Amino acid sequence: MNIIFLGAPGAGKGTHAQRLMHKMNIPQISTGDMLRAAIKAETELGLSAKRYIDAGELVPDEVVIGIVEERLAQEDCKNGYILDGFPRTVAQAEALKGFATIDVALNLSLPDEMIIRRLSGRRVCLKCGGTYHISSLNGREDCEACGDKLVQRKDDTPETVQNRLNVYNAQTAPLIDYYEKEGLLKTVECLGTVDENQAAVEKALNL
Numbered sequence: 001m002n003i004i005f006l007g008a009p010g011a012g013k014g015t016h017a018q019r020l021m022h023k024m025n026i027p028q029i030s031t032g033d034m035l036r037a038a039i040k041a042e043t044e045l046g047l048s049a050k051r052y053i054d055a056g057e058l059v060p061d062e063v064v065i066g067i068v069e070e071r072l073a074q075e076d077c078k079n080g081y082i083l084d085g086f087p088r089t090v091a092q093a094e095a096l097k098g099f100a101t102i103d104v105a106l107n108l109s110l111p112d113e114m115i116i117r118r119l120s121g122r123r124v125c126l127k128c129g130g131t132y133h134i135s136s137l138n139g140r141e142d143c144e145a146c147g148d149k150l151v152q153r154k155d156d157t158p159e160t161v162q163n164r165l166n167v168y169n170a171q172t173a174p175l176i177d178y179y180e181k182e183g184l185l186k187t188v189e190c191l192g193t194v195d196e197n198q199a200a201v202e203k204a205l206n207l
């Protein structure tokens, strides 16, 4: 199954995509994680993407479209994948049609005030993409999955989060209508615990 995870920053795309990846044995393709890995490795892509990400702006369409097209051509995507954070503009969705067939676009929905709470307490592993919230870490500072040190994302400051929400509303939210019209949209209200929301995600996917 080829799945898109839509949703505002902090909606839980990464959290649920990771769990689904293990359950379905298909890769999670997070453009945010790929771009952060490029920044860490100081590649040309990373250097050009850094200023957009740190400011909470979108990286230019042609850059992300190129990396996703290349990634989907790899062997491990043959049996399906979860796109986490792509597409984020109508232009990206149109380009995706040229190199992928999507089965479902899952929209993770929740109110803005919950988003701010979630993002301000988030800790991430830049090595394996593990995502945690300080409320459940009990003081732990390393990743449960790979042992790497957990860090706070640079774009999780209150001002940048607000800008990311504005950018989401202006540029990404129109994709909800777009995929509705394509007949691919399913919406999951993500107001519960991670386990409750995961169950709702799996139900929406008929798993």
Ligand code: AP5
Residues within 6 Å of the ligand: 007, 008, 009, 010, 011, 012, 013, 014, 015, 016, 031, 032, 033, 035, 052, 053, 054, 056, 057, 058, 059, 060, 061, 064, 084, 085, 086, 087, 088, 092, 118, 119, 121, 122, 123, 131, 132, 133, 134, 155, 164, 190, 191, 192, 193, 194, 195, 197
């Ligand atoms: P990206 O990394 O995709 O960030 P985002 O869309 O802002 O989404 P987040 O990763 O912040 O949130 P999430 O939905 O994954 O939530 P999570 O599961 O972590 O993109 C970053 C940047 O890269 C962009 O701003 C842009 O610059 C660039 N970029 C990426 N893709 C691009 C594209 N296609 N085009 C152009 N530019 C692009 O959960 C959040 C927190 O909540 C965690 O701490 C988690 O533990 C916690 N949590 C989750 N669920 C629950 C729950 N039920 N209860 C309590 N806590 C919970």
Ligand code: MG
Residues within 6 Å of the ligand: 013, 014, 015, 030, 032
């Ligand atoms: Mg994420």
